[in-house]
Amino acid sequence: MNHMRRVTILFAVAFACIPGAHTQTAAPPSPAPGTPRTADGKPDFSGIYQWPTYLPGEERGHSAATTFDRKNFAPLKPRGEPFLEPRTGDPRHDEPRDFCMPAGFPGGILSGNAMQFFQTKNYLVMVHEFQRMTRIIPLDGRPHRQGLEPMYYGDPVGHWDGDTLVVETTNFKRWALDDYYYTNPKEFRMHSDAFRTIEKIRWKSKDALFYELTVDDPKIFAKAWSQEFEIKAKPEWEPVGLYEYVCEENNRCPGGKCEAK
């Protein structure tokens, strides 16, 4: 084997190991057997699901890992905005959700509560029990809305790539990336207002969805990076479904001061 050939193979192997690299360039995967379909032949994601997880196993209702693994992070951009925000001890700064501020996206979807999806020809609606997060995702090819103020949950639009639904979300305000599960006592992780996410969703088997989330934040990271999750279908949760989530009902941290009764 000559030197150039060895180098070429090494590059090919290295590229194949970059998270998300192959999924961004390959042709759409073959449909999973038994993929449920809508009347117009698109994959149908309507149903009730567990929150996204990326490690196998579930122990008595406890989740497998459901946050971003630092091994997937792209390098930080030199002189970019800070990714790590020091904690100050003030919950209004360190954990706004403790007094019922929004989790935002993607933090909200990664919370350990049930989700229910409703799909029509022109919309996929994701309802997450945590904070009753609702995402209305147009599927009819319309562009992002213009002139909106930045939002906690951004502005999503979807399109089909074969049997994969691709959702691009933009127009975020600067907020915690996934702080709910990132428990470093000194800091938490942020995204900037240039944050953009790409979600790829498809059926991987008869009882689970493939879910890839790409983080593109040019003010913080040198390039986009991705992490794959699995979303388990939970038809056995249908009888209970989603419960209401009125955070203020028993909020122990009114005004940001947490007090036990």
Next chain:
Amino acid sequence: MKTPSWLRLSFAFLALLAIAASLPLFAHHSFAAEFDDKKPVKMTGNIVKVEWQNPHIWFYLAVKNADGSTTTWGFAGGAPGQLMRRGITKDQLKIGETIMVEGFRAKDGSNNASGGRVTFPDGRNVLTAGPQDRVPPQSTTSKQ
């Protein structure tokens, strides 16, 4: 006498297992901010009040002290929806019933704790923690 290498390895393996068992499952910051995972608690008492509300259920036990007095302790569990999908409903926490609760004490020193696991008089126990919260290691099998 020199300890055989297989025995040293076994001790090391058991030590690793013990460490792994004591690690958090997935604590969210709210848990870490409010409860001290260095202070596990295990208490038995009568249920005096149940708040089946978001964002976390709370239930309260009258716990007898060594001097004969009684202290009311509060325990925080998961969200109602999380528990109901596991088959745990409010009516399982009956006022007046004696239960044992395992969790971690509040950092502020108040008579509050996380309520990760509840054991009923018949030995049946349920996980009352949220998916993100720490639960003390358990040696017996839990069944819901």
